[in-house]
Amino acid sequence: MTDATVATQGAMRRWPRWLSLPPVLAMVLALIAIWYVAAVPMNVHEVLTRAERAGIAVSPDSAVLRRDMSALALVARNPGTLGESWSLDRPRLPAPHQVLVELYDSTIVEEVTGRRGIVRTGSLSNRSLVYHGWVTLNATFVGFLIGTALGVVLAVGIVHSRVMDLSVMPWAIVSQTIPIVALAPMIIVVLYSIGIQGLLPKAVISAYLSFFPVVVGMVKGLRSPGAMQMDLMRTYNAPASTVLWKLRLPASVPYLFASLKIGIAASLVGAIVGELPVQQGGLGARMLAGSYYGQTAQIWAALILAAALAALLVWAVGWLERRTLARMGMAA
Amino acid sequence: MAQAPEPAVIRADHLDLTFQTDDGPVHALRDVTLDIPNGAFVSFIGPSGCGKTTLLRCIAALETPTGGSLTVNGMTADEARRARAYGYVFQAAGLYPWRTIGGNIRLPLEIMGFSKAEQRERVARVLDLVELSQFEKKFPWQLSGGMQQRASIARALAFDADILLMDEPFGALDEIVRDRLNEELLRLWDKTNKTIAFVTHSIPEAVYLSTHIVVMSPRPGRITDVIESPLPKERPLDIRDTPQFIEIAHRVREGLRAGYEE
Ligand SMILES: Nc1ncnc2c1ncn2[C@@H]1O[C@H](COP(=O)(O)OP(=O)(O)OP(=O)(O)O)[C@@H](O)[C@H]1O
Numbered sequence: 001m002t003d004a005t006v007a008t009q010g011a012m013r014r015w016p017r018w019l020s021l022p023p024v025l026a027m028v029l030a031l032i033a034i035w036y037v038a039a040v041p042m043n044v045h046e047v048l049t050r051a052e053r054a055g056i057a058v059s060p061d062s063a064v065l066r067r068d069m070s071a072l073a074l075v076a077r078n079p080g081t082l083g084e085s086w087s088l089d090r091p092r093l094p095a096p097h098q099v100l101v102e103l104y105d106s107t108i109v110e111e112v113t114g115r116r117g118i119v120r121t122g123s124l125s126n127r128s129l130v131y132h133g134w135v136t137l138n139a140t141f142v143g144f145l146i147g148t149a150l151g152v153v154l155a156v157g158i159v160h161s162r163v164m165d166l167s168v169m170p171w172a173i174v175s176q177t178i179p180i181v182a183l184a185p186m187i188i189v190v191l192y193s194i195g196i197q198g199l200l201p202k203a204v205i206s207a208y209l210s211f212f213p214v215v216v217g218m219v220k221g222l223r224s225p226g227a228m229q230m231d232l233m234r235t236y237n238a239p240a241s242t243v244l245w246k247l248r249l250p251a252s253v254p255y256l257f258a259s260l261k262i263g264i265a266a267s268l269v270g271a272i273v274g275e276l277p278v279q280q281g282g283l284g285a286r287m288l289a290g291s292y293y294g295q296t297a298q299i300w301a302a303l304i305l306a307a308a309l310a311a312l313l314v315w316a317v318g319w320l321e322r323r324t325l326a327r328m329g330m331a332a
Numbered sequence: 333m334a335q336a337p338e339p340a341v342i343r344a345d346h347l348d349l350t351f352q353t354d355d356g357p358v359h360a361l362r363d364v365t366l367d368i369p370n371g372a373f374v375s376f377i378g379p380s381g382c383g384k385t386t387l388l389r390c391i392a393a394l395e396t397p398t399g400g401s402l403t404v405n406g407m408t409a410d411e412a413r414r415a416r417a418y419g420y421v422f423q424a425a426g427l428y429p430w431r432t433i434g435g436n437i438r439l440p441l442e443i444m445g446f447s448k449a450e451q452r453e454r455v456a457r458v459l460d461l462v463e464l465s466q467f468e469k470k471f472p473w474q475l476s477g478g479m480q481q482r483a484s485i486a487r488a489l490a491f492d493a494d495i496l497l498m499d500e501p502f503g504a505l506d507e508i509v510r511d512r513l514n515e516e517l518l519r520l521w522d523k524t525n526k527t528i529a530f531v532t533h534s535i536p537e538a539v540y541l542s543t544h545i546v547v548m549s550p551r552p553g554r555i556t557d558v559i560e561s562p563l564p565k566e567r568p569l570d571i572r573d574t575p576q577f578i579e580i581a582h583r584v585r586e587g588l589r590a591g592y593e594e
């Protein structure tokens with residue numbers, strides 16, 4: 001067999017990358033279709049009310065009666081008057097294109113043409129999602145750094161000290177069983193009472209969520225060297241610090257990255273949760289404001305941006321992982 | 333060993349080691365008495381599970397004997413370990429996968445505080461010795477098993493300890509590579525005058541390499557025979573066809589058989 005045939009066979013064994021596009025695309029289209037269909041019953045009460053006001057006959061013709069009827073029944077009884085399902089001003093469930101328009105308006109339009117946009121003022125508009133996304137991202141990064149550092153330090157302590165092993169791990173586990181939504185306002189109030197506000201309380205909540213996967217992964221990683229690898233260090237009479245730097249830490253890198261991927265996503269969630277009670281900017285604040293004022297499209301737009309940010313962050317960690325492991329000769 | 337030509341480097345006196353396991357005690361070593369003179373090449377041979385690795389690990393202070401006494405370079409085994417008196421070659425190569433071959437060999441040198449220049453010089457020298465010079469920048473997974481084992485030998489040689497403890501270093505290799513490495517090892521031992529303790533399962537390997545062959549028997553692990561080889565220090569590979577060689581091999585085989593029949 002020549003080198004060329006070997007090469008083509010090797011290439012054929014894996015699907016080309018673009019082949020994964022059609023199934024992914026089909027999935028997305030199906031979801032969007034379901035979304036459009038669902039918007040009809042979700043919004044039917046409001047649609048019928050507006051139709052009635054416009055003088056169109058709806059059945060039943062009493063708003064009180066309609067309120068007690070199921071959405072599906074109303075859809076079935078008024079098939080001809082559902083034209084506004086996807087264009088309401090304040091829909092219960094906005095249609096996908098409404099969310100996209102909101103996303104576009106609150107990012108590009110706001111910044112480029114808005115009175116407070118970056119083009120006119122040179123700084124991000126506080127009404128744009130770009131600004132709020134940036135606020136959240138900052139808290140996420142700071143929280144992620146604190147959480148990762150704390151996680152690594154705790155893991156190193158747990159591996160080296162029996163007392164810490166027995167005392168820290170149970171508390172770390174308990175800490176994660178408390179719902180963060182319940183804990184977040186308390187953290188913010190407590191920190192506020194000692195004069196800390198702004199980015200740091202959110203970062204603390206972020207760190208609270210992200211340190212745990214790092215502790216668990218790093219403890220496993222630091223303990224991953226085999227008996228022979230440890231014995232080798234003993235034959236060199238290496239002190240514990242050397243064993244940590246030259247054996248335990250390098251061995252734990254793959255475990256660390258697995259944890260960082262979970263940790264960065266958790267950090268984002270933590271930052272958003274931390275923004276809910278404060279209302280001083282950020283995607284969390286946008287979501288809550290949207291629900292106060294019935295601006296569902298605004299909630300969805302913030303939600304989609306948050307999801308996109310999470311995907312981007314996890315991807316970035318994955319990219320760093322591939323690069324680091326390749327440089328360490330440990331590419332999977 | 334009756335008339336050691338030089339003072340003993342490793343001296344075991346009525347050494348006992350019993351592992352306490354969940355299924356009761358395991359007598360890994362019983363009443364092991366042995367002197368290894370300076371510059372000797374001592375092979376340990378015996379059936380699987382007879383305590384060869386355990387004895388080597390005791391000498392390396394990786395295991396603590398439960399009875400008897402053991403000195404290495406006139407110190408306790410643990411003091412000798414802390415003085416970095418020996419290089420240890422494990423049964424498997426055990427290279428660190430995130431370090432290149434050069435990096436793996438540099439590891440003990442970094443830990444022992446050699447200067448950067450000396451690290452470079454020593455790595456180059458031992459790589460040359462095991463004929464892996466072109467592979468300094470490669471990662472372990474890019475090398476064959478035999479090459480990895482050679483790298484692990486280079487790693488044990490790099491810091492030039494007087495004692496080399498080798499636990500079946502060539503166990504996983506084919507006959508031809510093994511022959512070559514045996515020759516290389518002899519040449520190296522001749523050049524450096526190290527004291528080598530070498531565990532093996534192969535009778536020809538033991539006879540070919542050693543000045544002293546220690547025959548062990550299992551349950552409990554103990555020494556049944558110590559054979560001083562009359563072979564000259566200069567040993568071409570075809571010395572294995574001489575009557576003298578065959579006679580020693582025969583004696584080793586008899587010793588092994590006797591251990592079984594008891
Ligand atoms: N850490 C341990 N705990 C309990 N028992 C052990 C331990 N290490 C070794 N043993 C037992 O001690 C005995 C001797 O083991 P050892 O590894 O020294 O044998 P060996 O001669 O090196 O065998 P092989 O030729 O297969 O490598 C065996 O019965 C083994 O089960």
Ligand SMILES: [Mg+2]
Binds near residue numbers: 384385386423499
């Ligand atoms: Mg063994």
